Amino acid sequence: MSNLDQIAKLSGFSKATVSRVLNRSPHVSQATREIILKIMEELDYVPNGNAISLSTGETMQIGMVTEGINEVMLPFLNSFVETASRHGYQTIIYTSGGDPAKELQAFEDMRRKRVDALVISTCVNDQALLGSYCKYGPIVSWQRMELPEIQSVAMNQYDGYMLGLEHVIGRGYTRIANAWGRPASMNTFGRIQAYQDAARKYHLEVNQEWSQTGIFSIRQGEELIRRLLLIAGGPPNAILCANDMVAAGILSEARRLKVKVPEELAIVGFDNTELAHTLGITSINNPIGAQAQNALHLILGKLGGTEAGQQELEFQLVQRATT
Amino acid sequence: MSNLDQIAKLSGFSKATVSRVLNRSPHVSQATREIILKIMEELDYVPNGNAISLSTGETMQIGMVTEGINEVMLPFLNSFVETASRHGYQTIIYTSGGDPAKELQAFEDMRRKRVDALVISTCVNDQALLGSYCKYGPIVSWQRMELPEIQSVAMNQYDGYMLGLEHVIGRGYTRIANAWGRPASMNTFGRIQAYQDAARKYHLEVNQEWSQTGIFSIRQGEELIRRLLLIAGGPPNAILCANDMVAAGILSEARRLKVKVPEELAIVGFDNTELAHTLGITSINNPIGAQAQNALHLILGKLGGTEAGQQELEFQLVQRATT
DNA sequence: ACTTGACATGTAACGCGTTACAACATTTAG
DNA sequence: CTAAATGTTGTAACGCGTTACATGTCAAGT
Numbered sequence: 001m002s003n004l005d006q007i008a009k010l011s012g013f014s015k016a017t018v019s020r021v022l023n024r025s026p027h028v029s030q031a032t033r034e035i036i037l038k039i040m041e042e043l044d045y046v047p048n049g050n051a052i053s054l055s056t057g058e059t060m061q062i063g064m065v066t067e068g069i070n071e072v073m074l075p076f077l078n079s080f081v082e083t084a085s086r087h088g089y090q091t092i093i094y095t096s097g098g099d100p101a102k103e104l105q106a107f108e109d110m111r112r113k114r115v116d117a118l119v120i121s122t123c124v125n126d127q128a129l130l131g132s133y134c135k136y137g138p139i140v141s142w143q144r145m146e147l148p149e150i151q152s153v154a155m156n157q158y159d160g161y162m163l164g165l166e167h168v169i170g171r172g173y174t175r176i177a178n179a180w181g182r183p184a185s186m187n188t189f190g191r192i193q194a195y196q197d198a199a200r201k202y203h204l205e206v207n208q209e210w211s212q213t214g215i216f217s218i219r220q221g222e223e224l225i226r227r228l229l230l231i232a233g234g235p236p237n238a239i240l241c242a243n244d245m246v247a248a249g250i251l252s253e254a255r256r257l258k259v260k261v262p263e264e265l266a267i268v269g270f271d272n273t274e275l276a277h278t279l280g281i282t283s284i285n286n287p288i289g290a291q292a293q294n295a296l297h298l299i300l301g302k303l304g305g306t307e308a309g310q311q312e313l314e315f316q317l318v319q320r321a322t323t
Numbered sequence: 324m325s326n327l328d329q330i331a332k333l334s335g336f337s338k339a340t341v342s343r344v345l346n347r348s349p350h351v352s353q354a355t356r357e358i359i360l361k362i363m364e365e366l367d368y369v370p371n372g373n374a375i376s377l378s379t380g381e382t383m384q385i386g387m388v389t390e391g392i393n394e395v396m397l398p399f400l401n402s403f404v405e406t407a408s409r410h411g412y413q414t415i416i417y418t419s420g421g422d423p424a425k426e427l428q429a430f431e432d433m434r435r436k437r438v439d440a441l442v443i444s445t446c447v448n449d450q451a452l453l454g455s456y457c458k459y460g461p462i463v464s465w466q467r468m469e470l471p472e473i474q475s476v477a478m479n480q481y482d483g484y485m486l487g488l489e490h491v492i493g494r495g496y497t498r499i500a501n502a503w504g505r506p507a508s509m510n511t512f513g514r515i516q517a518y519q520d521a522a523r524k525y526h527l528e529v530n531q532e533w534s535q536t537g538i539f540s541i542r543q544g545e546e547l548i549r550r551l552l553l554i555a556g557g558p559p560n561a562i563l564c565a566n567d568m569v570a571a572g573i574l575s576e577a578r579r580l581k582v583k584v585p586e587e588l589a590i591v592g593f594d595n596t597e598l599a600h601t602l603g604i605t606s607i608n609n610p611i612g613a614q615a616q617n618a619l620h621l622i623l624g625k626l627g628g629t630e631a632g633q634q635e636l637e638f639q640l641v642q643r644a645t646t
Numbered sequence: 647a648c649t650t651g652a653c654a655t656g657t658a659a660c661g662c663g664t665t666a667c668a669a670c671a672t673t674t675a676g
Numbered sequence: 677c678t679a680a681a682t683g684t685t686g687t688a689a690c691g692c693g694t695t696a697c698a699t700g701t702c703a704a705g706t
Contacts, residue, residue: 003692014656019694029654049435050382051692054373054661061415069401071394071597078392081416085425090432092384092413093404102408109413112372218601252601274394278541278575279602326662337686342664352684374662377691 002043010043011036022047059116062299063092065106066121070217072243072271072288073121076142079289080119083296089116100125107133117299120150122182138302140295144186153294153310155286157190160315161240164268164284165198167317168238173266174202177210177236179224179246188213188242195240210236221249225265229257238266238323244276244283251279251322267322280321287313325366333366334359345370382439385622386415388429389444393540395566395594395611396444399465402612403442406619412439423448430456440622443473445505461625463618467509476617476633478609480513483638484563487591487607488521490640491561496589497525500533500559502547502569511536511565518563533559544572548588552580561589561646567599567606574602574645590645603644610636 004022008015013032020028021036028036039045053059062084066073081091092115096103103125109115110133120141123130127147133139134149144154168176178195180188192211199206209231215224221241229235241247247269251261259265269276269283276283294310327345331338336355343351344359362368376382385407389396404414415438419426426448432438433456443464446453450470456462457472467477491499501518503511515534522529532554538547544564552558564570570592574584582588592599592606599606617633 005692015693016657016695017655020655022693027654032654046431046435048377048692049432049437050373050377051661052694054371054377054663055692055694057661059373069392069397069404071397074392074394074397077416078418081392081418082420085418085428090415090417090437092415093400094413095401095404095408097405105408108369109372112369114372114413218597248601252603256603274541275598278571280575280579328662338663339665339687340685343685345663350684355684371662374691375664377693378662378664380691 002045004045004047006043007036007039007045011039053113057113059114060088061090061092061115062296063094063106063109063115063118064121065094065096065103065118065123067098067124068095069093071245071273071275075271075273075288076121076292079292080296083293087296087300089296096124098124104129107136110139111136116303119295119299138299140298140302142291142295143182144190146186151298152186153291153298154187155291155313155315157187158194160270160284160286161191161194162198163315163317164240164270165194167282167319168240168266168268168323169198169202169204171266171323173238175205175207175210175234175236175238177228177239178212179215179221179239179241179250180211180213181216181242183213191240207231207233207236215242215246218245218249221246222253225250225253225259226257229259235265237264238268240268241270244269244271244273244281247281247283247322248275248279251281262321262323268317269322272316272318276318276320282320282323283318285316285318325368327368327370330359330362330366330368334362376436380436382437383411384413384415384438385619386417386429386432386438386441387444388417388419388426388441388446390421390447391418392416394568394596394598398594398596398611399444399615402615403619406616410619410623412619419447421447427452430459433462434459439626442618442622443468461622463621463625465614465618466505467513469509474621475509476614476621477510478614478636478638480510481517483593483607483609484514484517485521486638486640487563487593488517488525490605490642491563491589491591491646492521492525492527494589494646496561498528498530498533498557498559498561500551500562501535502538502544502562502564502573503534503536504539504565506536514563530554530556530559538565538569541568541572544569545576548573548576548582549580552582558588560587561591563591564593567592567594567596567604570604570606570645571598571602574604585644585646591640592645595639595641599641599643605643605646606641608639608641 004015004018008018013036017028018036021033084091094106103123106118110118117138127145131147131149139150141150141152142154144152180191182188212224239250247267251267254261254265261267267281269281270286271288272283272285290313298310327338327341331341336359340351340355341359344356407414417429426446429441433441440461450468454470454472462473464473464475465477467475503514505511535547562573570590574590577584577588584590590604592604593609594611595606595608613636621633
């Protein structure tokens with residue numbers, strides 16, 4: 001394995017000049033550049049990434065923190081990895097599986113200079129704790145955060161959820177159930193607010209049992225609808241879901257149980273993923289890919305010292321067969 | 324930002340001793356260890372990951388090479404990330420989007436010591452080219468490879484596909500269509516072989532137009548079934564798919580077109596992902612998670628110098644509503 | 647002819663741990 | 677009581693680029 005020193009010795013120039021060639025510095029004569037490039041070629045030289053990172057203090061790597069990779073994350077992850085790579089950054093995945101200690105590994109890795117920045121997709125640690133890592137590098141979150149240090153690319157969940165609510169209300173549904181996601185998250189908070197405001201404004205029937213938090217997955221959706229159908233005082237006739245996976249679970253289980261969709265039950269998903277398209281689920285179009293790009297741009301801005309703003313994004317509702 | 328030198332100076336011991344404390348070497352007296360740990364604590368010291376990597380030549384990072392992250396990859400990726408992390412390795416995602424040059428970046432990164440090893444999920448470069456990177460570190464592939472240097476954790480596709488074929492044949496279907504994946508891949512090759520052997524053995528009706536390669540996604544599945552239904556000489560009455568996404572596309576489009584499943588069309592997916600469960604698609608259980616673990620173990624073995632074997636895995640067919 | 651500046655290149659310190667080898671002290675065995 | 681073994685710690689080189697600053701050269705400007 002050849003190194004820069006050898007190239008320098010062989011070419012007769014100093015390490016500095018060789019380094020300049022590597023970094024395309026203009027302060028090298030064309031003749032010198034060619035000689036050095038030729039020798040590099042002959043020795044099959046590539047610079048050692050770790051040495052560069054140690055020296056510059058940059059790893060060109062960004063960590064993505066998440067509980068686990070699921071269908072909803074897919075467009076976020078894909079878009080982020082893609083965009084980051086276009087800017088020369090690689091993405092490292094940190095999955096916690098819900099274990100705060102494992103999640104912390106990502107933050108420690110930033111402290112140890114293994115990654116230059118972090119994007120949080122979902123996280124299970126205390127926000128104050130995460131905040132204490134901000135001094136080690138930029139942290140941007142997909143979900144909205146209370147902590148001002150951690151910027152978020154989440155959209156205004158209140159508006160998005162209201163869009164879904166008014167859609168089903170407009171179609172005559174009044175017994176609306178809610179499958180919300182992470183309890184105590186800002187996203188969920190905005191959605192709850194929207195529901196409460198809509199309930200008041202449109203005089204919806206309200207039943208505590210119709211609203212649940214902590215519902216994320218296909219299986220949880222399946223279970224939820226089974227429970228909802230058994231509720232005393234009657235089941236809801238519409239349900240808004242935390243994401244499309246939940247909606248998919250509810251839809252397939254409802255079909256199995258011979259519940260007519262959308263006549264007896266309207267279903268609205270969230271995120272408008274491929275899944276919603278495939279299953280024909282009405283969904284609120286969360287422009288996830290664009291959010292991921294925003295996340296990267298915020299990070300690049302912070303890394304570069306320029307405080308970049310994010311472009312504004314808008315929700316849309318895509319109507320399909322479930323409403 | 325404190326460093327090892329400072330800890331050494333403050334504690335009165337040498338860098339070597341401090342390093343020994345960090346690495347839990349037994350050759351340090353208890354008293355010394357405590358003094359040094361205390362100072363580390365006070366200075367809020369963490370070792371610099373890049374310095375460690377430069378020094379040891381290991382990054383504790385493994386690259387995952389793929390065209391893009393999709394539903395089928397999900398269990399592979401999740402399982403790999405999880406297992407790797409348990410062994411102290413982080414996973415870096417390299418998506419090529421089908422561009423060989425972008426894909427090569429991953430291989431170059433191994434050459435530059437940015438990652439210790441690579442797992443190939445899907446790849447678009449010439450295998451011979453990839454082979455030339457084997458000298459820089461272990462490369463393991465999910466898909467079967469022709470190159471002996473690149474070990475694979477793929478299962479015997481012939482057997483798995485035959486399982487699916489015999490299942491539908493056993494249920495009386497004889498006009499079997501095939502939606503195969505990547506052309507010219509070993510996986511596809513095995514499946515084609517299985518189909519040809521089965522066609523001969525069970526006297527299946529054969530129609531060139533029923534078999535296609537290059538079908539991977541939900542959308543492609545949708546398009547495919549539309550085309551198949553228009554074929555002169557009649558459409559097939561069963562179809563085996565490259566993966567569950569394709570099966571999902573076919574199923575939903577078939578329903579839209581009022582084709583009765585499974586009466587008029589049997590559908591068999593591959594991989595038995597969450598998607599197949601949700602949509603009730605019969606699928607061949609490719610134990611993807613276990614394959615990912617195998618991949619990691621092969622890599623760890625090669626990194627550690629011990630040639631680890633992989634545990635044998637078996638296919639199963641999970642019957643659901645589409646057959 | 648002389649200053650000024652542009653350009654090319656070198657020097658040496660720096661970023662930060664790891665580790666082979668040496669050295670010394672203290673037991674333990676004989 | 678000495679030699680060998682064991683345990684503790686230090687020295688210094690190594691892994692490999694980057695970069696601020698210094699030096700030297702040559703042409704343009706006056």
